Amino acid sequence: MTQFELETDELEQVFQKRIDDEQKIEPKDWMPEAYRQNLIRQMSQHAHSEIIGMQPEGNWIGRAPTLRRKMILLAKVQDEGGHGLYLYSATETLGITREEMVAALQSGAAKYASIFNYPSLTWADIGAIGWLVDGAAIVNQISLQRTSYGPYARAMVKICKEESFHQRQGYESLVALAKGSTEQKAMAQDALNRWWWPSLMMFGPHDAESANSARSMRWKIKRKSNDELRQAFVDQTIPQVEFLGLRVPDDDLLWNEERGHYDFGAIDWDEFARVINGNGICNKQRIAHHKKVHEQGSWVREAMRVHMRKVQDRNRIKEAS
Amino acid sequence: MSTQVHTPLYEVFVRSKRGLDHKHVGSLHAEGPEQALEYARDCYTRRSEGVSIWVVKSGDITCSQEEDAASFYDPMEDKPYRHATHYVLPDSIKNM
Numbered sequence: 001m002t003q004f005e006l007e008t009d010e011l012e013q014v015f016q017k018r019i020d021d022e023q024k025i026e027p028k029d030w031m032p033e034a035y036r037q038n039l040i041r042q043m044s045q046h047a048h049s050e051i052i053g054m055q056p057e058g059n060w061i062g063r064a065p066t067l068r069r070k071m072i073l074l075a076k077v078q079d080e081g082g083h084g085l086y087l088y089s090a091t092e093t094l095g096i097t098r099e100e101m102v103a104a105l106q107s108g109a110a111k112y113a114s115i116f117n118y119p120s121l122t123w124a125d126i127g128a129i130g131w132l133v134d135g136a137a138i139v140n141q142i143s144l145q146r147t148s149y150g151p152y153a154r155a156m157v158k159i160c161k162e163e164s165f166h167q168r169q170g171y172e173s174l175v176a177l178a179k180g181s182t183e184q185k186a187m188a189q190d191a192l193n194r195w196w197w198p199s200l201m202m203f204g205p206h207d208a209e210s211a212n213s214a215r216s217m218r219w220k221i222k223r224k225s226n227d228e229l230r231q232a233f234v235d236q237t238i239p240q241v242e243f244l245g246l247r248v249p250d251d252d253l254l255w256n257e258e259r260g261h262y263d264f265g266a267i268d269w270d271e272f273a274r275v276i277n278g279n280g281i282c283n284k285q286r287i288a289h290h291k292k293v294h295e296q297g298s299w300v301r302e303a304m305r306v307h308m309r310k311v312q313d314r315n316r317i318k319e320a321s
Numbered sequence: 322m323s324t325q326v327h328t329p330l331y332e333v334f335v336r337s338k339r340g341l342d343h344k345h346v347g348s349l350h351a352e353g354p355e356q357a358l359e360y361a362r363d364c365y366t367r368r369s370e371g372v373s374i375w376v377v378k379s380g381d382i383t384c385s386q387e388e389d390a391a392s393f394y395d396p397m398e399d400k401p402y403r404h405a406t407h408y409v410l411p412d413s414i415k416n417m
Contacts (some may be wrong), residue, residue: 023340069401135417165405165408167417175411239413
């Protein structure tokens with residue numbers, strides 16, 4: 001209600017002080033335009049990843065080996081849709097519409113996690129996605145629970161709470177395969193071979209090469225660097241690999257006593273660039289499918305609009321009489 | 322004798338601290354949203370209970386009823402697999 005007349009640099013100081021004091025930024029607060037744009041980019045990309053991520057898993061709902069596995073997978077994919085919704089809604093508090101975000105996804109202007117451009121070829125891939133892909137996402141999301149933008153932080157708290165079953169169901173299903181026949185164990189190893197490196201790429205470029213990292217850290221949008229998060233993921237996952245009796249496809253992986261961390265081999269950043277820029281195995285299929293389903297649903301949205309109009313007209317007539 | 326005009330009811334939500342959700346604290350009567358906001362400040366934040374207030378016209382809130390509970394929530398009861406505790410992991414596996 002009170003209007004403060006402040007210059008932009010004074011506003012920036014107030015904003016930065018708030019962040020330095022570990023206060024959250026809320027939707028109606030003044031914020032630098034670059035902060036707003038940075039959040040829109042990161043949060044909408046996060047939302048798109050939840051939605052596109054439903055595709056490789058949805059691919060196996062009809063072919064799950066048991067009814068139990070099918071119900072679990074259905075519940076998981078349903079969660080991902082819900083998580084997309086939380087994130088889109090939180091992003092909308094920054095003054096962008098859902099329609100604009102969906103258009104940016106479909107035109108390729110907005111990205112999503114590159115890992116969803118890899119195909120889910122066997123049933124073991126579904127276990128590997130839950131265990132590794134959701135596992136990597138959780139490491140990132142736990143740190144984002146402390147992000148500086150209030151609506152994003154609150155969405156992360158909710159998502160992390162719901163996500164805890166995703167990783168466990170994936171691992172449980174791989175334990176079953178690893179204890180199974182020779183063929184089943186080979187299938188689990190094959191899935192690990194194909195999903196391991198893309199999972200490490202999920203954390204993004206090395207800190208030195210990450211374009212927005214330093215500013216994002218100063219603004220506390222990001223709380224831990226890409227490399228820190230990646231290391232945490234490797235450290236926590238290797239004992240899980242060993243329990244399965246499997247092996248990660250990395251000859252350079254070695255426990256480093258001095259550092260207290262695992263050392264691991266070089267990531268193929270050319271592959272990462274190829275996939276993120278649209279030339280992975282499934283990029284075109286993912287977007288084509290999103291467009292197709294979105295168009296197929298347009299009659300439902302239209303029907304809801306018409307129905308609502310009719311209800312309102314009826315009520316108006318009732319009130320008038 | 323039904324000509325009496327009632328002042329509209331507003332529901333009041335207060336954010337006690339940055340980073341937390343707005344929480345319902347009560348309601349009040351007011352002629353309009355601006356007035357409701359001022360009343361809410363006087364009624365509900367006299368001891369600095371909040372950093373931000375929302376007021377919403379009670380009539381604009383659509384809510385489920387306790388009697389609807391069966392159709393709303395019963396389907397969730399037979400889905401224990403939505404909970405992490407449903408999955409038994411080996412003791413040696415931590416951090417999951």
